Amino acid sequence: MMKNKRARPSVDKAVVDVWQREIGELSSRNFAHRLAASEDLVLRLEIYKKLEKHRGCVNTVSFNADGNILVSGSDDMRVILWDWETAHAKLAFQSGHVSNVFQAKIMPYTDDRSLVTCAADGQVRHAQILERGVETRLLTKHQRRAHKLAIELGSPHIFYTCGEDGLVQHIDLRTPTATKLFTCHPIDDSSAYMPVIPLNDIAIDPRNPNLFAVAGSDKYTRLYDIRKYKWDGSTDFGQPTDYFCPPHLIGDHQIGITGLAFSDQSELLVSYSDEFIYLFTRDMGLGPNPVPSSPLSACSDASEMELDHSAMSASAMAADKKAIPQVYKGHRNCKTVKGVSFFGPKSEYVVSGSDCGQIFIWKKKDRELVRVMEADKDVVNCIESHPHTTVLASSGIETDIKIWTPKSIDKATLPTNIEQIKPKPRSWMYPVTTPQDLMLHLFSLQRRGSSPEQNGENSSVASRELIEFIMTFNAYSDASSDDGGNASGPEDLFS
Numbered sequence: 001m002m003k004n005k006r007a008r009p010s011v012d013k014a015v016v017d018v019w020q021r022e023i024g025e026l027s028s029r030n031f032a033h034r035l036a037a038s039e040d041l042v043l044r045l046e047i048y049k050k051l052e053k054h055r056g057c058v059n060t061v062s063f064n065a066d067g068n069i070l071v072s073g074s075d076d077m078r079v080i081l082w083d084w085e086t087a088h089a090k091l092a093f094q095s096g097h098v099s100n101v102f103q104a105k106i107m108p109y110t111d112d113r114s115l116v117t118c119a120a121d122g123q124v125r126h127a128q129i130l131e132r133g134v135e136t137r138l139l140t141k142h143q144r145r146a147h148k149l150a151i152e153l154g155s156p157h158i159f160y161t162c163g164e165d166g167l168v169q170h171i172d173l174r175t176p177t178a179t180k181l182f183t184c185h186p187i188d189d190s191s192a193y194m195p196v197i198p199l200n201d202i203a204i205d206p207r208n209p210n211l212f213a214v215a216g217s218d219k220y221t222r223l224y225d226i227r228k229y230k231w232d233g234s235t236d237f238g239q240p241t242d243y244f245c246p247p248h249l250i251g252d253h254q255i256g257i258t259g260l261a262f263s264d265q266s267e268l269l270v271s272y273s274d275e276f277i278y279l280f281t282r283d284m285g286l287g288p289n290p291v292p293s294s295p296l297s298a299c300s301d302a303s304e305m306e307l308d309h310s311a312m313s314a315s316a317m318a319a320d321k322k323a324i325p326q327v328y329k330g331h332r333n334c335k336t337v338k339g340v341s342f343f344g345p346k347s348e349y350v351v352s353g354s355d356c357g358q359i360f361i362w363k364k365k366d367r368e369l370v371r372v373m374e375a376d377k378d379v380v381n382c383i384e385s386h387p388h389t390t391v392l393a394s395s396g397i398e399t400d401i402k403i404w405t406p407k408s409i410d411k412a413t414l415p416t417n418i419e420q421i422k423p424k425p426r427s428w429m430y431p432v433t434t435p436q437d438l439m440l441h442l443f444s445l446q447r448r449g450s451s452p453e454q455n456g457e458n459s460s461v462a463s464r465e466l467i468e469f470i471m472t473f474n475a476y477s478d479a480s481s482d483d484g485g486n487a488s489g490p491e492d493l494f495s
Contacts, residue, residue, distance in 0.1 A: 041390045041406035042349065042361060042371055048391075049087040051401040053080055058395035060103045061384045064112050070384075070393055072401055073101030073117060079127065081112070084393065084403050096125050096136035102147050107173075109156040114173070116159055118146035124161050126173060140169055140178035147337055150202045153209045160204070162214050166196030170226070181229060182238035184214060184222065188292045194218075200337050203260040203268075211241075213268060215257035219249045221270050223285065242285035244268060246278050246325055251292060258333060259340035263347035263364075271340035277328040277352060279364065284323040328352075330369050330418060331360040336381050343385045343392065351392070353380025359394055359404075372415055375402055 056075030063070055070084040079101060080092040095101050099120035107114040113129040122142035128135050142163030152158040157173045160181075170179040184197040199216035215221040222240040229237040249255055249272070259271035268280040331354035343349040343361065349370075350362045357378055361371035376396035384393045392404040 038390075039363075039370060040411070042343075043411040044406040044408040045371065045373065045390075045392065045404045045412075046406075046408040047402050048405040048407060049084065049403040051080075051082050051084065051087050051089070051403065052399070053089045053092060054078065054399045054401075056100070056399060057381075057397050058399065058401055059100060059381065061382050061393045061395050061401055062103075062105050063384060063387055063393070064106045065108045065387065067387045067389065067391075069106070069112055070401070070403075071104050071106055071115065072395065073104035073119075074399070075100040077101055077119075079104045079115065079117060082401070084391075087403075091129065091134070093127070093134040094136075095119070095127065096138070097121050097123055102145070103149055105149065105151055105159075107151060107156050107159075108154055114156065116149060116151070116171075118142075118149050118161055118163075120145045122146050122163060122165075124149065124169070124171065124178070139171055139173075142167055142169075144198065147199070148201045150204045150212060152204060153206050155209075160202055160212060162199035162202040162216075164198035164200075164216070166199060166216075168199070168202065168214060168224075170229075179231070181224075184216070185238070186218060187220070187243075187290065200256070200258050201260040201339070203262050205262045205266050206264055207262075207266045213244075213260055213262070215260050215270065217256040219245050219252055219255045219257070219272075220290070221245070221257060221260065221268065221280075223268075239288060241288055243287065243290045244270065244280045244285055244325075245290070246327075249275070250286075250290070258337045259352075261339075261341045263342050265347065267347070269340050269342065269350060271333060271338060271352060274334045277331075277340055277350060278325040279328070279350070280325045281323075284325055326364075326367055328360075328362045328367055328369075330362075330372070331358070332356055336379055338379075338381050339383065341383055341385055344390075345388075351383045351385070353383055353394065353396060355379050357396070359383060359392075369414065369418070371412060372418060373404070373412075 051070070051072070054072065054074040054076055058072050058074045060073040061070060062072075068083070068085075069090070070082040072080050072082065073095065077095055077097050077100070078092055079095045081090045082088065083090055095104070095117050097117065097119035101117055101119045104115060104117045106112050107116060115127040115129075116124065116139075117127065118124045122144055124139045124141065124146060125136050126139050140161070142161070142165050144164035146161055146163040149159050149161045152160075159171055161169045161171065166184040168181045168184065170181050184199055186194065186197060194217065197216045197218050199214050201216070202212060202214045205211040205213075210225055210227050211223060212226065213221050213223050221244040223242040223244070224237070225241045228241070255275060256273045257270055258273050261269040263269070266282060269277065270280065271277045328350050331352050333352070333355065335355045338353050340350070340352045342364070343351045348364055350364050352360050353375070354360055357374060357376040357380060359371070359373040359375045359380055360369065361373075362369050375394045376398050378397035380394055380396040382393075382395045386392070390406050393401055394404065395401045
């Protein structure tokens with residue numbers, strides 16, 4: 001009779017890595033990378049410090065190249081440089097903007113003394129930290145809100161901006177004026193109410209800084225090659241070199257993109273509003289001339305996209321089955337312009353905020369959700385990864401910034417009710433300043449109510465939200481809580 005074998009005790013992988021490093025089977029560099037990407041550390045992340053000095057929502061957080069300084073910008077129109085390890089504010093100054101600061105970044109190789117910012121006033125500004133104080137100056141301006149800017153890798157002078165006016169600009173701090181590269185337009189005339197694409201994000205490929213992507217209030221991420229631009233203006237640079245879109249969203253006119261990120265392997269991460277997050281590789285592009293089509297009613301869910309290809313458009317059918325993007329689910333992205341990013345030394349994880357106030361972390365490779373962390377009483381908008389170690393910075397509707405480090409003694413487990421996590425009830429906060437904003441918000445609510453995923457109860461909730469939005473529109477037109485208290489009447493809301 002065979003005896004039952006005693007189960008072998010499991011050995012933590014981190015212990016094995018230490019042993020391999022000690023006997024020379026694992027180099028110190030590979031050990032450091034493997035440790036920083038360890039799921040064990042991810043499961044031990046918890047709040048290390050809270051950075052408290054802003055007096056409004058914190059819309060942007062960003063580390064400098066060394067990782068020892070964190071810069072933040074807020075609705076209070078201030079920019080603050082932090083020693084995040086001690087939670088000490090090293091420097092706080094007025095940005096020069098007259099509305100909410102949406103992004104602030106430190107230019108590399110400038111001894112952390114040169115910063116660029118963009119804001120809801122459409123301005124793009126440069127701040128220089130001098131011995132006698134901080135000097136700011138206007139570099140250029142968008143006609144509408146300017147959400148994001150992207151710095152050319154390793155350049156202390158060059159960066160790009162995009163705005164809700166659809167304009168993309170190239171800025172060299174050594175020259176007196178910005179270069180207006182192009183205005184982003186829809187690929188067909190089906191969006192007559194939206195003659196230009198309001199842009200929410202721009203990102204540069206770190207492996208090839210000549211390539212940059214933009215995305216906004218439609219379903220396509222557009223990839224451009226700056227080498228095709230003729231600086232004498234003799235060519236039409238507005239034509240992308242490639243487009244990216246999940247097959248089931250091609251032709252969907254009620255969808256938009258809030259966040260983009262490139263990995264070190266040139267993978268493109270795209271976060272859709274009222275939808276999911278998708279990971280594209282370069283071979284998943286639709287080419288420079290995608291064929292528009294009607295929405296795929298049979299493939300409204302990304303899980304169905306992987307199974308049903310019968311209704312795909314010409315562009316979607318041209319994409320090989322192996323070129324379907326990976327999808328990451330669980331979070332909710334419908335109330336604000338949220339970013340998305342990679343985490344880990346080799347982009348091993350995908351991280352995003354959510355309308356439910358949580359941070360979601362997935363394994364990039366197999367799409368497994370590994371962490372859900374409470375990070376804000378309302379909405380988490382920004383998550384920034386430290387450039388060298390296992391540290392995260394997050395911010396949202398609350399006025400503080402949270403620093404996350406793997407210091408927990410116990411490993412975290414996933415909540416048992418992840419599928420039931422819903423956005424917390426809150427007032428309508430996303431600013432509507434143009435007819436396009438109103439149309440996009442109405443489309444978003446209508447889409448949520450008519451989605452095949454929605455059961456009767458959820459559909460009724462979406463319908464109530466639509467009614468509440470319309471009923472409260474005039475009240476929120478009179479006074480916005482997002483512009484520092486500046487009131488605006490209905491007659492000038494769209495002026």
